[in-house]
Amino acid sequence: xxxxxxxxxxxxxxxxxxxxxxxxxxxxxxxxxxxxxxxxxxxxxxxxxxxxxxxxxxxxxxxxxxxxxxxxxxxxxxxxxxxxxxxxxxxxxxxxxxxxxxxxxxxxxxxxxxxxxxxxxxxxxxxxxxxxxxxxxxxxxxxxxxxxxxxxxxxxxxxxxxxxxxxxxxxxxxxxxxxxxxxxxxxxxxxxxxxxxxxxxx
Amino acid sequence: xxxxxxxxxxxxxxxxxxxxxxxxxxxxxxxxxxxxxxxxxxxxxxxxxxxxxxxxxxxxxxxxxxxxxxxxxxxxxxxxxxxxxxxxxxxxxxxxxxxxxxxxxxxxxxxxxxxxxxxxxxxxxxxxxxxxxxxxxxxxxxxxxxxxxxxxxxxxxxx
Numbered sequence: 243x244x245x246x247x248x249x250x251x252x253x254x255x256x257x258x259x260x261x262x263x264x265x266x267x268x269x270x271x272x273x274x275x276x277x278x279x280x281x282x283x284x285x286x287x288x289x290x291x292x293x294x295x296x297x298x299x300x301x302x303x304x305x306x307x308x309x310x311x312x313x314x315x316x317x318x319x320x321x322x323x324x325x326x327x328x329x330x331x332x333x334x335x336x337x338x339x340x341x342x343x344x345x346x347x348x349x350x351x352x353x354x355x356x357x358x359x360x361x362x363x364x365x366x367x368x369x370x371x372x373x374x375x376x377x378x379x380x381x382x383x384x385x386x387x388x389x390x391x392x393x394x395x396x397x398x399x400x401x402x403x404x405x406x407x408x409x410x411x412x413x414x415x416x417x418x419x420x421x422x423x424x425x426x427x428x429x430x431x432x433x434x435x436x437x438x439x440x441x442x443x444x
Numbered sequence: 445x446x447x448x449x450x451x452x453x454x455x456x457x458x459x460x461x462x463x464x465x466x467x468x469x470x471x472x473x474x475x476x477x478x479x480x481x482x483x484x485x486x487x488x489x490x491x492x493x494x495x496x497x498x499x500x501x502x503x504x505x506x507x508x509x510x511x512x513x514x515x516x517x518x519x520x521x522x523x524x525x526x527x528x529x530x531x532x533x534x535x536x537x538x539x540x541x542x543x544x545x546x547x548x549x550x551x552x553x554x555x556x557x558x559x560x561x562x563x564x565x566x567x568x569x570x571x572x573x574x575x576x577x578x579x580x581x582x583x584x585x586x587x588x589x590x591x592x593x594x595x596x597x598x599x600x601x602x603x
Contacts, residue, residue: 316568316569317561317562317564317568320527320531320557320561320568321557321561321562323527323528323529324527324552324553324556324557325553328528329509329528330509330528405455405529405530406528406529437457437530438455438456438457438458
């Protein structure tokens, strides 16, 4: 889609570049690197601890991961905006590009593929070919049916999008850990929330 | 170089979550922080930015972003940074300052994000219930690290 390569003026002064080079730049020059294995193992210990705490009730684990992600997302968005200085997006197509080429690149150093657009362009999928959260992971039999291992990512996206006035549902439809072909996250826009206006203006 | 005051408004538009006003040029620690007396001034300042911001967006035509950056009057200049998440950072200075957007950006990314957003014991949403939204809020940023960093960074610019 040609609109995908539409460039947003990156910072107030900078020249117009494509979102991809923009994301790569920030990842290279403005982001402190940490050991990916430490991160993967930290996340693994959180999930396994939750499974123990909820006595292997994986539905509860999923929703707890989602809630944790949400709380991260509402904070992470400020960090993201501070780094990138991007303005609000005009369309969901642009949002999807920013998510895959900037946000995932900066925070996880992966660039998921965007695809599977719904007919009325209000939902799309992110295909995570590499998922740093689930390196080394093999789900036990009982978990493979119900646990969405990386569910925290759904919460993060939801929380972050809500802070830029987009009310979205985010969920996993497929995961290689559960024997699927690919790891697919679905994002569906419910509505664009209106900015609040001060009392007495409406 | 002289700055007069610094304000932050949150996404529940009209809620002022931080204000700092310097009263004496000669004294960096003069003036007030998060003062009750500034509530009305905050509302007026908010209203001025709100109106001019809507005007500038309407005049820019469809589909292009046009955020307001500075407003000058006969006596002072207001520098404004609006983030996509709905925070407004406003800095009032004398008329000699052409553009302080780098200062605002630093306040946002190096001070606000690091001392408020990255601190899990501080709220990021300063309205705790619906009744505190839309300009009815009264909660302020009280993080010691934030207050100290703002003083350290803006203090030298007061005179």
